[in-house]
Amino acid sequence: MSNTPKILALDFDGVICNGLKEYFQTTLRTYQKLWNSHSEDNLESCANSFYQLRPVIETGWEMPILLRALVLEYEKPNIVSNWHQICSEIVTKENLNKEEVMATLDGVRDDWIKTDLDNWLALHEFYPGVLEKLGQILNSSTRLYIVTTKEGRFVKQLLKQQNLSFPEVNIFGKEVKQPKYETLRQILKNNQETPNNLWFIEDLLKTLKKVQSQDDLKQVNLFLADWGYNTSKTHELVNQDNEIYLLSLNKFSQDFSKWIDS
Numbered sequence: 001m002s003n004t005p006k007i008l009a010l011d012f013d014g015v016i017c018n019g020l021k022e023y024f025q026t027t028l029r030t031y032q033k034l035w036n037s038h039s040e041d042n043l044e045s046c047a048n049s050f051y052q053l054r055p056v057i058e059t060g061w062e063m064p065i066l067l068r069a070l071v072l073e074y075e076k077p078n079i080v081s082n083w084h085q086i087c088s089e090i091v092t093k094e095n096l097n098k099e100e101v102m103a104t105l106d107g108v109r110d111d112w113i114k115t116d117l118d119n120w121l122a123l124h125e126f127y128p129g130v131l132e133k134l135g136q137i138l139n140s141s142t143r144l145y146i147v148t149t150k151e152g153r154f155v156k157q158l159l160k161q162q163n164l165s166f167p168e169v170n171i172f173g174k175e176v177k178q179p180k181y182e183t184l185r186q187i188l189k190n191n192q193e194t195p196n197n198l199w200f201i202e203d204l205l206k207t208l209k210k211v212q213s214q215d216d217l218k219q220v221n222l223f224l225a226d227w228g229y230n231t232s233k234t235h236e237l238v239n240q241d242n243e244i245y246l247l248s249l250n251k252f253s254q255d256f257s258k259w260i261d262s
Contacts, residue, residue, distance in 0.1 A: 003257040005199035012148035014203035014228030022123035027063040030105045046070040055229045056083040061102035129253040145170045147183050181211045195219040203228025223247040
């Protein structure tokens with residue numbers, strides 16, 4: 001493994017940006033539309049539980065369902081262990097449509113951004129030292145990409161607000177409508193690079209495992225961001241995996257050579 005990647009790809013939420021506050025507030029507004037609820041105070045009381053359970057969410061449309069599960073008083077350990085089953089159960093029982101939930105969520109965000117952009121941006125926090133590190137990498141020989149399930153336009157808006165000149169063509173968001181491993185494959189092809197020259201940072205272990213399971217991507221160097229939306233249990237699983245590295249925020253700010261030290 002080379003000490004320096006030729007290509008570095010990063011997830012956005014949970015790696016570069018902490019969007020928990022925005023997630024919850026957007027979810028709360030979406031919930032009120034989907035369930036015609038006006039009990040904002042009662043919903044606000046779910047915030048801390050929502051933050052703790054954020055690691056179960058794989059795509060944005062599930063967020064209002066998670067809040068619904070909390071309102072319906074599903075127990076937290078059950079949500080952690082059986083999220084997919086619970087999510088499916090709620091969707092079926094309440095006759096919900098995944099695409100409609102997502103459209104409502106996106107609509108809430110769009111309206112918020114159009115009417116009060118500063119307020120929306122203020123709910124996002126960038127992890128300490130991450131923007132500085134990205135700035136350094138952008139001025140190096142390593143090619144930098146963002147691969148996220150967040151819409152690319154939101155990512156661009158947030159980076160622009162932070163005055164980070166990130167190449168927009170190197171941002172692959174939800175709009176590409178393909179799994180992240182396909183996007184990594186595309187990046188390698190576009191750069192005519194071999195997989196061992198690509199490093200990928202993600203905070204969702206399942207996503208890293210999917211990359212790992214692709215025969216042609218087995219040599220991609222995979223890192224789990226331990227500061228993101230994951231748990232100590234996930235960290236233990238990664239520590240037992242010889243092919244995925246557990247990366248701390250402190251190590252991320254250091255030279256690439258330090259990332260793979262024990």
